[in-house]
Amino acid sequence: MSTGLIIALIVIVAVVAVAAALLMQRSRGSRHGVGLKRRFGPEYDRAVARHDGDTKAAERELAGRVERHGDLRARPLEPAERERYEARWTAAQERFVDSPGDAVAEADRLLAELAGARGFPDGGQYEEQLAALSVHHAHHxxxxxxVHRVAQARAHGAHDGGAGT
Known part of the structure; x- marks a missing residue:
């Protein structure tokens, strides 16, 4: 075999290897996005909108959430603890007829406390708690x-936070 032919074969093999690597990288990136879209559902669309349509930025944000909170395992509630939360939830629902604003505020507190009790970040860190919950309960x-937005608007003097009964 001549030297020219060997060099040509080496160049062809190198070009094919680089092209294959690029295709694999691109394929892996698109699957990653599809996986995030499936995992986060409407939260994926919300992140894309928040990033003005920049899917790469939204995917970086969501992947960061998964990295920070993906290993979190919600701890089960003890039966007595569960009963207390159920009783508070029932009371909030019953209060809704006479005092919807107070009921929504109680529901907001209850959700934050319950998430904290299950091992999610504390309700005092609302954005971080929301990020962790979105990793595990994106559709909810x-x-x-x-609920939080309405409760906060009410707490700051708005009549109903932009939401009707």
Missing amino acids: VEGYRR
Whole structure:
């Protein structure tokens, strides 16, 4: 075999190897995005919107949440603890008819306390608690966000936080 042919074969092999590596990298990145979209559902769309349509920035944010909170394992409640939370939830629901604002405020406190009791970040760190909850309960976190927003608006003097009964 001539030297020119050997060099040509080496160049062809190198080009094919680089092209394969690039395709694998690109494929892995798109699967990562699809996995995040599946895992986070509506929270994925919310993150993309918050980043003005920049999916890479949204995916970096969501991947960071998974890295920080993905290993978190919710601890089960003791039966007595569970009963106390259920009783408070029932009382908040019953109060809603006569005092919806107070009931929503109690529901917000209850959700934050319950998440803390289950091992999520403390309710005093709302954004971090929300981030952790979004990793494990992404399809429910928007409801928590809405309750919190209404409760906070009411606490700061707004009549109903922009939400009706």
